[in-house]
Amino acid sequence: MIERIMISGSGGDGAVFLGKLLSWAAMSARRGFFTTGLPSYGPEIRGGTSRTEVVISDVPIGSPVLTQMDSLIVYNDMSLDRFEPGVVPGGLIVLNADVVTRLPRRSDVTVMPVHCSAEAVALGSPRSMNVVSLGVWAAHKAHVLDRAALVAGLQHVTKHPKVLEINCKALDRGLAIAREMNVREPAPAR
DSSP: OEEEEEEEEETTSSHHHHHHHHHHHHHHSTTOOEEEEEEEOSGGGTTSEEEEEEEEESSOOSOSOOSSEEEEEESSHHHHHHHGGGEEEEEEEEEETTTOOSOOSOSSSEEEEEOHHHHHHHHTOGGGHHHHHHHHHHHHOTTTOOHHHHHHHHHHHOOSHHHHHHHHHHHHHHHHHHHHHOOOOOOOOO
């Protein structure tokens, strides 16, 4: 099993945070995955595009650099435009429908447009938008990481108890949204 995940958005959207969280969750999982997390941000950290490439695998990982991805989580149009072509057929795209203004053009992937920002505001923490999107991803990728592993990752990267509590609520909200949407995954490419 190998899962290649790209998380991309504007600086401050939490792409780097989610990369750390996923890597720690993978290491915390009962199956003891190998994982890499490669953040990319520079002067863009406050407003420009930032991204994190995460690989989770049950065998050693040859390279942390992604040329193709199984999952794409995007928070702005620029990220969708840039990375949509790299998603493998049958892959998953989760997007923040409060900011991304178009749907992916492809029909061979599962698309989950979710109002992540609005959901986070409703929970009382706009900064938890990224964790809502993680919950949506996790509902489709439970075979990779279950809720217990993600909570363990949250516990490692979130130091303040109140922030941990709201992030757990955001994760659960994302899981619930995905179940409510009941989107069928596309048939595998032949």
